[in-house]
Amino acid sequence: MSTMTETTIQVYMVFIKASPEEIWDAITKPEFTSRYFHGSNVESSFEPGTPYKGWSSDRSQLFVDGEVLESDPPRRLSFTWSALWDEDLVSEAASRVTWEIDPQEGGFSKVTVVHDQLEGAPKTAATVASDMGWKIVLDGMKTLLETGEPLVS
Amino acid sequence: MTDDDRVFKALADPTRRLLLDRLYERDGRSLTELESELEMTRFGVMKHLRVLEDAQLVVTRRSGREKLHFLNPMPVRLIHDRWIDKYTERRVSALADLKHELEETA
Numbered sequence: 001m002s003t004m005t006e007t008t009i010q011v012y013m014v015f016i017k018a019s020p021e022e023i024w025d026a027i028t029k030p031e032f033t034s035r036y037f038h039g040s041n042v043e044s045s046f047e048p049g050t051p052y053k054g055w056s057s058d059r060s061q062l063f064v065d066g067e068v069l070e071s072d073p074p075r076r077l078s079f080t081w082s083a084l085w086d087e088d089l090v091s092e093a094a095s096r097v098t099w100e101i102d103p104q105e106g107g108f109s110k111v112t113v114v115h116d117q118l119e120g121a122p123k124t125a126a127t128v129a130s131d132m133g134w135k136i137v138l139d140g141m142k143t144l145l146e147t148g149e150p151l152v153s
Numbered sequence: 154m155t156d157d158d159r160v161f162k163a164l165a166d167p168t169r170r171l172l173l174d175r176l177y178e179r180d181g182r183s184l185t186e187l188e189s190e191l192e193m194t195r196f197g198v199m200k201h202l203r204v205l206e207d208a209q210l211v212v213t214r215r216s217g218r219e220k221l222h223f224l225n226p227m228p229v230r231l232i233h234d235r236w237i238d239k240y241t242e243r244r245v246s247a248l249a250d251l252k253h254e255l256e257e258t259a
Contacts, residue, residue, distance in 0.1 A: 009181050011223040013212045014231070015156070112212070135230045142231070151234070 008125065009116040012134045015108045018145040020101045023109050024074030026141055027099055030055075035150045036140030038132075040064070044079075046071045052079040061085075066094065075101050081115070083124045093120025113138065156209070157236070160228045163208035168193065169201050173210060176224040183219050 016023060026032040030041035039057040044050060048071055054064035063085040070078040078098040083089040096117040102110040113134050118125040128134055136151070143151040154162070163169055168191070175190060176182060188198045202222060205211040212225045 009223070011180075011212050011214065011225060012227055013209060013225045014227045015209070114214075135226055138227060139230055139234055 008118040009114065010118070010125070010129055010134070012113040012115075012138055014111050014138050014142055015104065016111050016142045016145055017106075017108050019107070020074040020103050020109050022145060023101045023111055023141075024077075026145055027077060028073075032144070036144045037137055038063070038085075044068060046073070046077065056085075066097075069096070070098075081124075083121070083127065086127070089121070089124050089127065092122070092124050095121045095124060111138065111141070156228065157232055159208040160210065160232060163204050163210055166201070166204075168197075169205055172198070172201055172205065173224060176211065176222060180223050181214075181216075181221045183221055187222065 018026075026036070028042060028044070028046055030043065033040055033042040033054070034057060037054070040063050041055040041057065041059060042053070043055060044052040046052075046068055048068050050068050052064070052066040052068050053062060055061070056063055061084075063083075065082045065084055066080040068077070068079045070076060076099065078096065080094045081097045082094045083092065094117075095115060098114045098116075100110075100112040100114070102112075104110055115125075115128055115134065140151040143149065164173075171191070172187060175187060184195065184198060184202070187202070188195050191198055202211060206213065209225055209228050212223045213220050214223060215221075
């Protein structure tokens with residue numbers, strides 16, 4: 001989606017057959033993120049004002065650095081997002097990621113990722129919109145929570 | 154109707170595909186903006202957007218007093234990963250087999 005040059009807000013929405021609490025755990029616990037989020041380990045206390053970090057699987061490299069802006073478990077989590085996994089991206093400005101979780105009928109949750117404030121991060125915007133961006137992350141989360149198995153092993 | 158049925162039904166209409174193309178070019182548009190680019194009544198555009206929303210291909214969000222429409226790439230991605238991959242994989246592996254066989258006999 002590299003042609004979407006003007007897009008500074010990206011929205012991804014998917015229905016997952018899991019409770020909001022299970023989705024929250026999948027977002028906030030490294031034993032889950034390591035199985036669907038490019039092998040990364042999330043680290044945060046998820047209190048506003050504290051750091052949000054995404055480490056590589058062996059914790060040798062910091063992929064994402066940020067700060068928790070809002071936290072309302074298990075419904076809403078917002079944090080700043082500086083992409084550090086590629087040296088082309090590290091000089092870009094921080095953007096913002098917000099997870100929204102809305103319980104639905106039949107044991108489903110509506111899970112929405114809004115990645116915005118991307119004005120100062122055009123390369124990050126293109127990367128997270130690519131096939132290896134939020135789409136594969138959310139599909140991976142859905143697959144893991146619904147089948148117990150990761151999408152990409 | 155399953156989620157996949159809704160997606161295929163929504164995509165089966167050229168006006169709705171055009172609306173998705175417009176959002177692909179520039180995301181997060183109001184009804185008024187989308188309407189101004191189509192030879193269609195406001196009511197007609199609304200009806201098509203509703204079908205796209207039901208199929209989760211379009212997600213709306215409030216921004217002040219405006220309702221903005223965003224392209225949601227997830228339904229097409231899920232269909233691709235769960236349904237279309239299955240068939241393309243077989244074709245790719247058939248080609249790999251053919252390559253292997255030709256190289257063996259060469």
